[in-house]
Amino acid sequence: xxxxxxxxxxxxxxxxxxxxxxxxxxxxxxxxxxxxxxxxxxxxxxxxxxxxxxxxxxxxxxxxxxxxxxxxxxxxxxxxxxxxxxxxxxxxxxxxxxxxxxxxxxxxxxxxxxxxxxxxxxxxxxxxxxxxxxxxxxxxxxxxxxxxxxxxxxxxxxxxxxxxxxxxxxxxxxxxxxxxxxxxxxxxxxxxxxxxxxxxxxxxxxxxxxxxxxxxxxxxxxxxxxxxxxxxxxxxxxxxxxxxxxxxxxxxxxxxxxxxxxxxxxxxxxxxxxxxxxxxxxxxxxxxxxxxxxxxxxxxxxxxxxxxxxxxxxxxxxxxxxxxxxxxxxxxxxxxxxxxxxxxxxxxxxxxxxxxxxxxxxxxxxxxxxxxxxxxxxxxxxxxxxxxxxxxxxxxxxxxxxxxxxxxxxxxxxxxxxx
Amino acid sequence: xxxxxxxxxxxxxxxxxxxxxxxxxxxxxxxxxxxxxxxxxxxxxxxxxxxxxxxxxxxxxxxxxxxxxxxxxxxxxxxxxxxxxxxxxxxxxxxxxxxxxxxxxxxxxxxxxxxxxxxxxxxxxxxxxxxxxxxxxxxxxxxxxxxxxxxxxxxxxxxxxxxxxxxxxxxxxxxxxxxxxxxxxxxxxxxxxxxxxxxxxxxxxxxxxxxxxxxxxxxxxxxxxxxxxxxxxxxxxxxxxxxxxxxxxxxxxxxxxxxxxxxxxxxxxxxx
Ligand SMILES: Cc1ncc(COP(=O)(O)O)c(C=O)c1O
Numbered sequence: 001x002x003x004x005x006x007x008x009x010x011x012x013x014x015x016x017x018x019x020x021x022x023x024x025x026x027x028x029x030x031x032x033x034x035x036x037x038x039x040x041x042x043x044x045x046x047x048x049x050x051x052x053x054x055x056x057x058x059x060x061x062x063x064x065x066x067x068x069x070x071x072x073x074x075x076x077x078x079x080x081x082x083x084x085x086x087x088x089x090x091x092x093x094x095x096x097x098x099x100x101x102x103x104x105x106x107x108x109x110x111x112x113x114x115x116x117x118x119x120x121x122x123x124x125x126x127x128x129x130x131x132x133x134x135x136x137x138x139x140x141x142x143x144x145x146x147x148x149x150x151x152x153x154x155x156x157x158x159x160x161x162x163x164x165x166x167x168x169x170x171x172x173x174x175x176x177x178x179x180x181x182x183x184x185x186x187x188x189x190x191x192x193x194x195x196x197x198x199x200x201x202x203x204x205x206x207x208x209x210x211x212x213x214x215x216x217x218x219x220x221x222x223x224x225x226x227x228x229x230x231x232x233x234x235x236x237x238x239x240x241x242x243x244x245x246x247x248x249x250x251x252x253x254x255x256x257x258x259x260x261x262x263x264x265x266x267x268x269x270x271x272x273x274x275x276x277x278x279x280x281x282x283x284x285x286x287x288x289x290x291x292x293x294x295x296x297x298x299x300x301x302x303x304x305x306x307x308x309x310x311x312x313x314x315x316x317x318x319x320x321x322x323x324x325x326x327x328x329x330x331x332x333x334x335x336x337x338x339x340x341x342x343x344x345x346x347x348x349x350x351x352x353x354x355x356x357x358x359x360x361x362x363x364x365x366x367x368x369x370x371x372x373x374x375x376x377x378x379x380x381x382x383x384x385x386x387x388x389x390x391x392x393x394x395x396x397x398x399x400x401x402x403x404x405x406x407x408x409x410x411x412x413x414x415x416x417x418x419x
Numbered sequence: 420x421x422x423x424x425x426x427x428x429x430x431x432x433x434x435x436x437x438x439x440x441x442x443x444x445x446x447x448x449x450x451x452x453x454x455x456x457x458x459x460x461x462x463x464x465x466x467x468x469x470x471x472x473x474x475x476x477x478x479x480x481x482x483x484x485x486x487x488x489x490x491x492x493x494x495x496x497x498x499x500x501x502x503x504x505x506x507x508x509x510x511x512x513x514x515x516x517x518x519x520x521x522x523x524x525x526x527x528x529x530x531x532x533x534x535x536x537x538x539x540x541x542x543x544x545x546x547x548x549x550x551x552x553x554x555x556x557x558x559x560x561x562x563x564x565x566x567x568x569x570x571x572x573x574x575x576x577x578x579x580x581x582x583x584x585x586x587x588x589x590x591x592x593x594x595x596x597x598x599x600x601x602x603x604x605x606x607x608x609x610x611x612x613x614x615x616x617x618x619x620x621x622x623x624x625x626x627x628x629x630x631x632x633x634x635x636x637x638x639x640x641x642x643x644x645x646x647x648x649x650x651x652x653x654x655x656x657x658x659x660x661x662x663x664x665x666x667x668x669x670x671x672x673x674x675x676x677x678x679x680x681x682x683x684x685x686x687x688x689x690x691x
Contacts (some may be wrong), residue, residue: 252628
């Protein structure tokens, strides 16, 4: 493989593939064929570009954050502001493309899984915009953690189905969405929310998210006339990370750093550090790193961030890790919440807790680079600010002990408030 | 290939002018010994071939009944090694005993090691609901080296090309999923099942068994009129899910249902 950025799947090195029931193969083939045609179709490209511009508000800006950067060894830190997108995160980039694709393949209904609710809200939004029926599967546990997003989806006209199987979180919502898809594949398209799952989803979602990095590369080049030293993003399934990495994959001098949720700490076993602490196997249709026990049973993940609380990861990340092109680092709940507080207080930007993991990664990396002798003024980090923190105000308020004592649930500061 | 006892069993049923009765039971439900007792009782009551389910945390192709049983089996501590023990004890009955499993537990165990231990336990092969032949190179090599059955699935959505591919890769029988959907009893077996069996035969399959949704003797008879084997799973598991925990009563219900299904597979050919 000469050009990393053109990797098309179904395989990324030893990873990827389609480990799904035969009943889904025709639908996956149709999707792959339709996407192959559509992605180079000028009419589609123009329609999607118009939606990005007029609906989402793209291009999202890059913002330099010097007061925050003082805490990162004083290096230069630029944020790619996906938090400013309509619906509040990068997830909208993917769903608009997949909604157009749904129309193209002649289907009238979309289904999706959601963890934090961001992908569910984005999908429900696109369904409202395109007049599609919409069903969202969400682990019962997550419907409680993210009750406001459940209401948002319902207001948008989506049916939200709480999933009570298994661990009642994102992985079970994905299982249930696949079950729905098998039974209703003639009318229904599965709008997968991250760059994971069976082919063509990892490549499809990557193609739709790579605009993040393409814009940022261009914006940085205009602003400072050079490439960043490192690009940092949080990794749940890996869509915002692969979205910002892709434009830099073939720039060997640019370090790519994915921040995985380490929850209470990797050593506690209560984490979601799939690449850092997992092993290769098959989950949700792809060969990839996952958290599993000796028998290959999936281990439940833990993170304060519902959007990173997933025991698998996209196969392209597994590949990039295995060949050393990208590095994956653990960030604990406590580190992420400290970064959340810092960005909010120093820059007036409240990040999603998911994105705060990337910010924490940038703090550590900036300090490391400076400690190793880098000139802070000449060191540039680009961070994917994948979403905004509105949805996380309650979690953060509890974490920092800001909830009125009469209303508080009695958690003490620093405790794991949402596990 | 002639090594398949599963195929031979189906052929023997055919020689009797009937379809084979294939039963699915998950290992570890209600517990490991209980599932072994249930499978042995099923063979005594007339099942020809047994599929033992390896419980898995993310059974994407299973409906609510099998999910519940698998979850309970895992919560009860069922391990891959228990499944191999169950194979040994069920295979002793003489009925070909296959393991129905999602791929990751096999991958984790080691594909060749699993094949080796399955042979040692007297197992006949694997049924792999989330492994298509395109991805199965490692398993196919191990199965061929160890003379094991490879049962892959076809679905109503399978193209002719894929029916050929899947048939060519399978040994023992080809598993035709009757409907587009997950496991679980249904009011009627899908109307697409018969056409799928015909298309799979046209693609070269010598033995095609139909599963998903069969729960009664009448449905078994209907399927037996066009298929080489009738696969029943969730309906049997349902007889084991009892709030009162009365195992003897559960086994009795299981035997009764197997008896009804065994009559069904025999009645089917008369219809033809
Ligand atoms: C704001 C935000 N960032 C990141 C993620 C993680 O997903 P991914 O790894 O696909 O970017 C989520 C998921 O819900 C999210 O809402």
